[in-house]
Amino acid sequence: MASCLLSAPLLFCVTRSKPQLIVPSASTPHQQKPLSDLDDQGTVRLHIPVLMFYRNSVERRGEDPAMAIKEGLAKALVFYYPLAGRIFEGENGKLIVNCNGKGVLFVEAKANVKLEQIGDKSMQPPCPYLKQLLNTVPGSKGIIDCPLLLIQVTRFTCGGFALGIRFNHTMMDAQGFIQFVNAVSELAKGVSAPSTFPIWERGLLTARSTPTITYEHNQFKDFDLSKTTRWWDFEKLLRITKFINVQKLASDPCVFFSKNICHSLLIKRSFTFGSRELQAIKDQCPASTTFEALCACLWKCRTIALRPDPNSTVLLTIIVNIREKLQDSKLPLGYYGNAIVLAAAVTKAKLLCSNPISYAAKLIREAKNIVNDDYVKSITDLMVTSGRPRGAVLRNFLITDNSRFGYDDVDFGWGKPIFGGVYGVGYGVGFLVSHKRMEDTKGKLVALALPPLIMGKFQYELRKMTRAQK
Template sequence: MATPSPSTLVFSVRRREPELVVPAKPTPHEIKQLSDIDDQEGLRFQVPVIMFYKSDPSMKGKDPVKVIREALAETLVFYYPFAGRLVEGPNRKLMVDCTGEGVLFIEADANVRIEQLGHDIIQPPCPYSKELLYHVPGSEGILGCPLLLIQVTRFICGGFIFAIRLNHTMSDAYGFVQFLNTVGEFARGSTDAPSLSPVWQRELLNARHPPHITCTHHEYEELLDTKSTTIDMDEDDNNNNNMVQRSFFFGPQEIRAIRKHLPQHLRTSSSTFEVLTACLWRCRTIALQLDQEEIVRLSCVTNARGKRVLHLPSGYYGNAFVFPAALSKARLLCTNPLGYALQLVKTAKGQLTEEYMRSVADLLVIKGRPLYITKRNYIVSDTTRSGFDEINFGWGKPIYGGLAGAISLISFYVRFKSSGGEDGIVVPLCLPQEVMERFQEELKGMIQEPVEDLYDPKPAKF
């Protein structure tokens, strides 16, 4: 049977009134400061995540809304700051007022089977994201608003969609998954404390006393003295109302094709993330048709967890990353072989040291927590190992779990299985319509096999 397309599927969601879910037991009422990495301007926004779950015969008779709501209340006993509200102190310092007011929760029902959505709808960006994650009016602020918004939408087949919106100042992807895994443990029947105890200790990523900038931070340099709080792509002279989102799948075949554009020593010494990031940055810059002497940037979100950098304790769920930037003139990036971009990506990633992280925190305090540079910048965040695709509320792993789409100039790499069952990475991008068309053509030339191996020329025939 053919799967309905988004244009022919009659899809509707019936929502109940939003409610507040509070911790299942009394929790401390206290003020807890965020770290100086957490409360920078560039993290003061909401992040939507979505997970699709098929029905499971072993869970017949169990209501995912009830199960998850009760598990959420138990989880908030241990992660009680999420039930509070943010307040701002001197020098724009953010703090959580642990009031126990709770998180927003919406119960909903869809009129179709989850299988009817089809592969193209599940792949980000989901065209029904507004129906599946209703943005309650007045809830989207950073200060004084719920820190989480959750909607659980049941489907007539017994499957459901779990969608959640996070105030990014509270956690990064790894910390957020830690929280969601705890919800999953309680949903599956645990009555004990979480298997991984949450650790606050945000002071570990605070600025030094006195703060002093010791490294070069290209990701902030043009905004050091500005108070701008608007994230504007500013990618070209097009009207930004013309922005579109599309996502691109990269399986083994596509990655293999991109590697053929590299010399042998870079093929074997470069990770998939590095190769893919270099390719996307170069194709995107070519598509933008910038002045050739303009400086363009690529910022790689680089996580400090698991590295011998800051020795963060297991269970830390705050933001623990920086985004060091690579710089190039547009002309050099567009005209040089792919290896040029790849070397810049490697150099940017390699900047993460303890001193670099400390210097970022110091800069943010000294300069009033500025926004990272947005002009001619492209930010990439690899969430393929964060664990969104492993969250289990009792119905098994999701058929898709990850970010709901690109956010302005930020692309997220997400694990995904193609319609043919092939494992790979899906990357959503946000660009003006005409730029997106040029980007697709440029990318097509990089990944469409057979690609001639540029560094393995065949012997000439005489």
């Protein structure tokens, strides 16, 4: 099985072996485990693609990285045995793992080029070779009754390799995923047990017996649907593509848009922010963290480029890791489930676009700081009382920071990756990943998807915003 991508002057072809199921290397419990009410929220019912690129190692000359990773994976699944199972849906949409040991999908592949021929730019999101390096196995993309992991190891002619992993987000968040991958790497290098033992305990994040919604969770609301929008707003954008299907749109606008629009109308581009650019942004809102300032900058530039109705409500949604936020019911070390909640900064488009980014940064900081034990309980209760809603789509921009979890530190014995991170790029979502250079180790990278004309305007606004202040 082979696939090719012509990206002049590089003809990149990959030949894959038949997918195989990797099962735990020892017997594991067969049982059913309910997910938490944060695991099975609508927003995380999707698969996340991750890529890591590794150079050839002189010390491991002649050794097969696919074999080492496969062996480490089988051993890790003994400790993380629910990942070898399958999910089914119980009463009221509750997701439950059937721990049956069926295994995870594993694919070995060979490329016809050297790793350096791809180039550093193509290794970072949005990687043009994602389909070559992480092929979709037919029938594997569903949430229900599908493998929870798909792994592909692609060897290059130079001895380097790429590791592609697609994981079911309902099983774990970014921190939990890295914890699992680190366990695979440790076991691949010969240790008998992972340094961090996995903890299930999903009942800690389950709705109360008497659900009580105590916060205004704006991140799940689509505001101003009746307002007249400009042609590039969501509704008009759908109509001009000739892909419109009103029934499907009404049932799930997020899925409809990602499936029918992104590949035909949007362009994907990455933006890097070194220390100089980050400082230029931070100088405009000194009371904020770098994350708050960068999110404020991206939110404002994107909104100006999209030109929504000035009186329409716009949102910036961030994903908050609650592991360090909880006081009453702290999560144990090793918890690898979804310990994340959405929090939204909300304002009018005209206020966002006309004010300095310190205005937006303040809103983001307030949204982030509101997350506490009561907020988590409220959003958990909301999941079970409101049909496990997805996050808002219209005039919403969701940013998640994956730069601090160590995607580019995972070592299977061939050294650390040249580059590693999440590679999912879609409309309305921005993944922040680390972008280290020899002279600058604190950089950030974000990949976005926008219509071509809007992307040009966004870039123009971003250049103005990141120019060092005189």
